Amino acid sequence: MSEHNKPWDSNQITREYFDSLLVEMRHIDAVIPSTKLELYGETFDTPIMMAALSHLDNVRENGMVEMAKGAHAANAVNWAGMGDEAEISAITATGARTINIIKPYADNDYILRRIEHAERCGVMALGMDVDHSFGGNGRYDLVLGEEMKAKSLNELKEFINSTKLPFIIKGVLSEQDAYKALEAGAKGIVVSHHHGIMNYAVPPLYILPSIAKVINHQIPIFVDCGIISGMDVFKALALGADAVSAGRVIMEPLKKNGSEGVKDQIIKMTEELAGVMARTCSRDLKNIDPAVIWHRNGW
Numbered sequence: 087m088s089e090h091n092k093p094w095d096s097n098q099i100t101r102e103y104f105d106s107l108l109v110e111m112r113h114i115d116a117v118i119p120s121t122k123l124e125l126y127g128e129t130f131d132t133p134i135m136m137a138a139l140s141h142l143d144n145v146r147e148n149g150m151v152e153m154a155k156g157a158h159a160a161n162a163v164n165w166a167g168m169g170d171e172a173e174i175s176a177i178t179a180t181g182a183r184t185i186n187i188i189k190p191y192a193d194n195d196y197i198l199r200r201i202e203h204a205e206r207c208g209v210m211a212l213g214m215d216v217d218h219s220f221g222g223n224g225r226y227d228l229v230l231g232e233e234m235k236a237k238s239l240n241e242l243k244e245f246i247n248s249t250k251l252p253f254i255i256k257g258v259l260s261e262q263d264a265y266k267a268l269e270a271g272a273k274g275i276v277v278s279h280h281h282g283i284m285n286y287a288v289p290p291l292y293i294l295p296s297i298a299k300v301i302n303h304q305i306p307i308f309v310d311c312g313i314i315s316g317m318d319v320f321k322a323l324a325l326g327a328d329a330v331s332a333g334r335v336i337m338e339p340l341k342k343n344g345s346e347g348v349k350d351q352i353i354k355m356t357e358e359l360a361g362v363m364a365r366t367c368s369r370d371l372k373n374i375d376p377a378v379i380w381h382r383n384g385w
Contacts, residue, residue: 096282096289100312103289107321108380112367119363120370121356123163123329125306126210126252126273128183131161132356133371134319136348137310137333138187138215138256138276140167145341151176153340156348158182160356165331167215168229171203178207185211187256190219192226192235194244201249210252211273214245217257217280242270256310259288264300275301276331278310291325295376298326316358320366324374 092098123130136157142149150169154177157164164182166174168189178184186204191197197214204212219236221227227234237245246253252273258264259279267275277294279287290311301307306328313319314335322330332355339347368374 094285096279096285096287097312099286100279100282100289100291103292104312104318104321106382107291108382109317109320109324109362109366110378110380111365112378113365114367116364116367117369119360119368121360121363123371125163125329128210130163130183132352132359133323133327133329134313134352134355134359135163135185135308135329135331136165136336137331138165138167138185139333140169142340145337146344148176149340151180152344153336153348154178154180154182154184155345156336156340156352159345159349160352162352163210163329171200174204174209175207178209183210185209185213185254187213187215187254189229189232190214190216190234190237192233194241197245198248201245205249205251211254212249212251213254213256213272213274213276214242215256215276215280216242216263217259217278217283222284239266239270242266242272246271254308258297259290259293261293261296261300264297268301268304272305274306274308276308276310277327281311281333291322294322294325294327301326316355316360317362319355319359320362320368320374321379323371324376324379326376328371 121132123133154164158181164184166177167187186209188200219234254274255267255272256276258275277290290309308329309322309327310331313330313332319330336348336351339351366378
């Protein structure tokens with residue numbers, strides 16, 4: 087079977103769904119659009135955020151810090167995934183407004199200590215990628231020697247109540263988990279399948295409108311997985327996202343040009359987004375009509 091013909095590959099399915107979505111044009115009464123994002127009381131120039139990546143030293147020396155510098159230069163939200171406390175300190179020291187995603191470690195006391203450390207570092211928000219609890223064998227996952235464990239609703243409430251910062255639940259790919267995230271008191275969710283952590287996973291944009299209906303503008307919705315262009319960003323925003331995360335698309339710019347490459351990539355994608363917004367009569371992020379999205383036959 088060819089590299090590009092893997093019907094079970096969630097990333098391939100996600101890409102195919104992105105490409106199945108068509109966009110109508112609207113020009114009468116259109117204006118120069120604003121791509122500014124209001125999030126947790128702060129203003130950013132773009133809804134394109136960094137993904138909650140980890141361990142980027144294999145891409146570029148001090149890769150996580152370089153990524154943060156690029157996000158800061160582009161006035162974009164930075165995210166950080168698994169990393170030690172020193173790395174989180176170095177990331178936030180760049181000035182980048184950072185959201186720290188903490189793994190669902192088996193040791194809840196360790197999670198609470200990581201939350202406290204993130205607070206001391208001055209992150210703007212934090213959260214947990216609940217979709218990293220299990221390995222493909224149905225047992226709890228082991229990440230770099232650290233055991234993970236699925237979390238109950240009550241455990242999530244404990245983490246959320248332990249901090250005054252917004253707490254985000256990452257890995258929501260069902261209406262059921264969206265309802266539970268609201269019940270837990272989350273201040274944001276990430277609709278994601280964690281880059282294909284499960285085969286045949288529903289594409290985030292396919293289920294996004296249903297999840298958005300559950301959330302009903304009560305908390306921000308972020309989308310992860312496969313965002314590679316401003317057009318992808320527009321489609322996610324039109325279907326219910328407040329902002330998106332870009333991950334692998336910034337890897338090559340980061341490798342080649344460090345923070346400058348990251349900044350330039352964010353700006354490029356933001357300009358692409360603005361181009362689509364202008365041609366769909368979308369004056370700002372809050373005024374993108376979902377009716378501009380058409381579904382190609384077959385989905």
